[in-house]
Amino acid sequence: MCIHTLKDHEGEISSTQFEFTGEYCATGCIDKTCKIWDVSTGQCIATLLGAYDEVLDICFNSTGTKIVTASADGIARVYNVYTGACLTKLEGHEGEISRCQFNPQGTKIITAGVDCTCRIWDVKSGAC
Numbered sequence: 001m002c003i004h005t006l007k008d009h010e011g012e013i014s015s016t017q018f019e020f021t022g023e024y025c026a027t028g029c030i031d032k033t034c035k036i037w038d039v040s041t042g043q044c045i046a047t048l049l050g051a052y053d054e055v056l057d058i059c060f061n062s063t064g065t066k067i068v069t070a071s072a073d074g075i076a077r078v079y080n081v082y083t084g085a086c087l088t089k090l091e092g093h094e095g096e097i098s099r100c101q102f103n104p105q106g107t108k109i110i111t112a113g114v115d116c117t118c119r120i121w122d123v124k125s126g127a128c
Contacts, residue, residue: 004042008035015057019064024081026067028055034069036081046084050077057099061106066123068109072096076111078123088126092119 011031018025018039028034034048034055053072060067066087068078076090076097093113100111102123109121119128 004039006035006037006042006044008044008047009033011054014055017058017060019060019081020062021064024064026058026060028058028069030054032071034058034067034079036067036084046081048077048079048084048086050086051075053096056096059101059109061102062104063106066102066106068100068102070097070100070111074113076100076109076121078109078126088123090119090121090126090128092128093117 009029009031011029013027013029015028025037025039032051035044036046038045051071055069055071057070065081067081070076074093077086078088079086094115097111097113107123112118121128
């Protein structure tokens with residue numbers, strides 16, 4: 001039984017994830033956005049903007065307060081889930097970033113790119 005159909009993107013959805021409590025979920029899309037959804041209502045509660053190209057992957061931190069997006073523009077962005085503010089841009093890959101993941105402590109992010117590299121970033125400073 002389908003509980004909700006999440007319909008607000010303008011293109012193919014490339015990634016999905018629940019945050020740790022299951023209260024929210026997120027979708028990344030080729031329309032250059034990431035959306036945060038209320039699971040109980042199916043309503044979009046935030047649209048995260050800033051990517052210049054497709055959002056290919058997304059990941060919540062372990063507390064559900066931050067989300068990182070990986071984009072075809074070669075930049076990963078860290079957002080505050082509650083305010084939608086972009087906190088940090090992780091720049092350095094030569095080409096699109098296909099995957100991203102927080103470490104369990106939420107202090108580091110690993111990204112994988114088409115430049116055949118994985119990079120480990122400091123969340124606060126954005127340094128590689």
